[in-house]
Amino acid sequence: MKISNTHSLLITYLFLLLLTATTALLSGTSGLKQYWIVLGILAIAFIKFLLIALNYMELSKAHVFWKFLLFFIGGLIIFGMLVMYQSF
Amino acid sequence: MSTNNTNYSRFFYPPGGILIWMIVFLEIITFGIALIGLMYYGQQETEVFHLSRLKLNVTFGVVNTLFLLTSGYFMARSVQSFREKDVIGASRFMKIALVGGAIFVIIKTIEYYAKINAGLTLDKNMFFTFYWLLTGFHLVHVLVGMVILIIINLKMNQKNTSIKLDDVEAGAAFWHLCDLVWVLLFPALYLIF
Numbered sequence: 001m002k003i004s005n006t007h008s009l010l011i012t013y014l015f016l017l018l019l020t021a022t023t024a025l026l027s028g029t030s031g032l033k034q035y036w037i038v039l040g041i042l043a044i045a046f047i048k049f050l051l052i053a054l055n056y057m058e059l060s061k062a063h064v065f066w067k068f069l070l071f072f073i074g075g076l077i078i079f080g081m082l083v084m085y086q087s088f
Numbered sequence: 089m090s091t092n093n094t095n096y097s098r099f100f101y102p103p104g105g106i107l108i109w110m111i112v113f114l115e116i117i118t119f120g121i122a123l124i125g126l127m128y129y130g131q132q133e134t135e136v137f138h139l140s141r142l143k144l145n146v147t148f149g150v151v152n153t154l155f156l157l158t159s160g161y162f163m164a165r166s167v168q169s170f171r172e173k174d175v176i177g178a179s180r181f182m183k184i185a186l187v188g189g190a191i192f193v194i195i196k197t198i199e200y201y202a203k204i205n206a207g208l209t210l211d212k213n214m215f216f217t218f219y220w221l222l223t224g225f226h227l228v229h230v231l232v233g234m235v236i237l238i239i240i241n242l243k244m245n246q247k248n249t250s251i252k253l254d255d256v257e258a259g260a261a262f263w264h265l266c267d268l269v270w271v272l273l274f275p276a277l278y279l280i281f
Binding site: 005006009010012013016017020023024027038039041042044046047049052053055056057058059061062063065066070073074076077080085086 | 096098100101102103104113114116117120123124127128130131146150153154157158160163164165167168226254257260261264267268269271272274275276278279280
């Protein structure tokens with residue numbers, strides 16, 4: 001079954017809301033080690049970043065170079081943040 | 089009005105055109121470097137960053153995230169409607185997106201007002217320096233994005249408009265840039281420390 005573009009946008013939107021709620025809940029979690037909470041929060045931020053660029057900005061239709069650049073730069077920022085977070 | 093079918097898979101023709109994507113990536117890199125800097129200083133002054141972060145209103149941050157994401161959804165619907173030659177629908181969706189942006193600006197203004205009244209200004213400490221610069225530059229992008237969308241919307245509603253799909257896509261890409269940056273800023277400033 002092929003999902004229409006309108007449905008795809010709506011599913012993306014609902015998923016983004018769900019991820020935002022998950023992030024808010026995760027930040028209030030006290031049972032886990034702080035590092036794992038931060039890792040979870042940043043991983044969710046990266047997923048949201050990709051969802052917006054690929055679906056809302058329609059980069060999924062673009063040349064593979066642009067998709068690679070998106071993954072590379074987004075991933076590098078999240079990785080850099082994590083490295084800085086645990087480096088002290 | 090031109091809604092020609094562009095082949096986006098060609099290297100020089102990502103949705104909205106190559107120039108807007110160069111801007112998008114440069115902006116992401118700039119904000120990304122600042123966010124890595126935030127984490128660096130956060131680990132040098134753990135206590136200061138933790139206590140300062142607790143002074144931010146997470147509810148404001150979450151609500152603002154929801155409004156930006158909702159605004160982004162309607163912007164994407166606007167581009168889709170314009171591509172299907174439904175200009176009235178495209179204009180309507182774009183106006184809803186603009187309302188989302190306006191609510192974001194209002195909430196941010198309230199938040200700024202409370203911070204200034206509490207004495208939590210740019211020079212309070214390193215955390216608030218990052219807070220004001222990052223959210224301030226982001227807010228400027230939201231305001232510029234709103235101006236771009238208003239101009240596109242006005243042109244869209246003109247009779248025999250010359251507006252092209254590329255113009256609408258480029259405006260939308262700039263608007264979504266605000267979402268992209270915010271989904272990284274929000275957790276870094278409001279949740280992590």
